[in-house]
Amino acid sequence: MSQKGRVVTKQRVKKGLKREVKILLAIGLAAVVLLAGVAWFINRSAEPPAQSILIREDSPRIGADNAKVTIVEFLDPECESCRAAFPMVKQLLSDYEGDVQLIVRYFPLHTNSALAAIATEAAGEQGKYWEMQELLFQNQPSWGEQQTPQANLFTQYATQLGLDMDAFVQVLNSTKYIDKIQRDQQDGEALGVRGTPTFFINGQQVQNISSLPDLVRQAVEQ
Amino acid sequence: MKMIIPCSRLFAYVQPNLAYVAWFQVFVATLGSLYFSEVMKLPPCMLCWYQRIFMYPLVYILAVGIVLEEERIRYYCLPLSVTGLVIAVYHNLLYYHIIPESIAPCTSGISCTTRQIEWLGFITIPLLSLVAFTITTVALLLYKKDKNT
Numbered sequence: 001m002s003q004k005g006r007v008v009t010k011q012r013v014k015k016g017l018k019r020e021v022k023i024l025l026a027i028g029l030a031a032v033v034l035l036a037g038v039a040w041f042i043n044r045s046a047e048p049p050a051q052s053i054l055i056r057e058d059s060p061r062i063g064a065d066n067a068k069v070t071i072v073e074f075l076d077p078e079c080e081s082c083r084a085a086f087p088m089v090k091q092l093l094s095d096y097e098g099d100v101q102l103i104v105r106y107f108p109l110h111t112n113s114a115l116a117a118i119a120t121e122a123a124g125e126q127g128k129y130w131e132m133q134e135l136l137f138q139n140q141p142s143w144g145e146q147q148t149p150q151a152n153l154f155t156q157y158a159t160q161l162g163l164d165m166d167a168f169v170q171v172l173n174s175t176k177y178i179d180k181i182q183r184d185q186q187d188g189e190a191l192g193v194r195g196t197p198t199f200f201i202n203g204q205q206v207q208n209i210s211s212l213p214d215l216v217r218q219a220v221e222q
Numbered sequence: 223m224k225m226i227i228p229c230s231r232l233f234a235y236v237q238p239n240l241a242y243v244a245w246f247q248v249f250v251a252t253l254g255s256l257y258f259s260e261v262m263k264l265p266p267c268m269l270c271w272y273q274r275i276f277m278y279p280l281v282y283i284l285a286v287g288i289v290l291e292e293e294r295i296r297y298y299c300l301p302l303s304v305t306g307l308v309i310a311v312y313h314n315l316l317y318y319h320i321i322p323e324s325i326a327p328c329t330s331g332i333s334c335t336t337r338q339i340e341w342l343g344f345i346t347i348p349l350l351s352l353v354a355f356t357i358t359t360v361a362l363l364l365y366k367k368d369k370n371t
Contacts, residue, residue, distance in 0.1 A: 024242070
């Protein structure tokens with residue numbers, strides 16, 4: 001009986017695909033079409049992000065206010081990729097001086113991310129925001145990936161910058177910028193930011209970080 | 223009585239095809255979850271990974287079983303689908319705060335209770351997983367090969 005069954009099967013294979021295989025292929029195709037339809041429907045009904053939450057009045061910025069190209073960067077001072085992207089961003093700002101403005105938004109993902117962001121803001125109150133940001137990125141291997149607050153190191157960096165230490169420490173220990181950082185993170189989530197660094201060029205999210213220089217050049221030359 | 227007879231006839235027709243229903247479900251679930259993570263870039267949480275582990279092999283095991291007209295297909299597939307179902311139930315209990323998150327085994331990466339998607343106000347990823355494992359398990363339990371073919 002089973003021998004006979006096998007012979008029949010072999011004959012069927014010679015004739016073409018087995019009935020079961022055909023049905024599975026048809027179901028598979030139907031599933032792909034169904035999912036593509038659902039994906040299309042979701043993309044279509046997704047509301048475009050409100051641009052008003054992309055840039056806030058109090059967001060730190062560098063470069064000409066009337067610049068042709070606005071880069072918004074959602075960053076985390078403790079994020080290694082942000083550190084890796086930092087020289088590229090700095091280069092862009094100097095290459096296209098006058099044409100590009102950079103606006104920083106926070107998207108903290110690590111233990112010391114928020115405190116580091118506060119340290120940059122505290123330095124910013126004394127006009128040294130970007131210097132502190134650079135110092136934090138440069139020294140990230142010393143203070144990053146730690147499970148305890150690294151306030152001592154941040155204070156040390158502030159000394160290097162010659163800041164008024166009383167004022168700096170007071171801000172660092174205060175909750176003054178907590179709301180701002182949380183709001184930035186919520187804005188980021190609403191805009192579809194999933195990781196750092198995430199760049200927006202004139203409101204358009206950059207999908208591939210390494211394409212940033214090309215996209216900025218195109219936007220400037222447009 | 224009159225209602226029962228058509229229903230049982232319908233069931234007699236559906237029953238031998240339930241393996242296809244199960245395969246359709248696991249295939250859709252596999253493609254859908256890959257779409258969430260690879261296209262929409264939503265990071266899968268720890269429990270989602272465990273559910274994926276029990277969902278993905280079913281695409282192949284079920285397909286091979288169907289093609290070979292394996293009558294005992296459910297014995298290969300139910301261990302996977304029931305385990306996945308148990309994890310999905312647990313995940314949904316956490317997700318909807320029916321049991322507290324403090325005992326959740328999510329220590330690194332994204333939290334298992336982070337709400338990433340809420341379509342039409344109630345369709346969430348853990349709910350989709352629960353539905354998928356339920357349909358697969360029920361279909362496999364009720365599946366019976368047609369004696370005539």
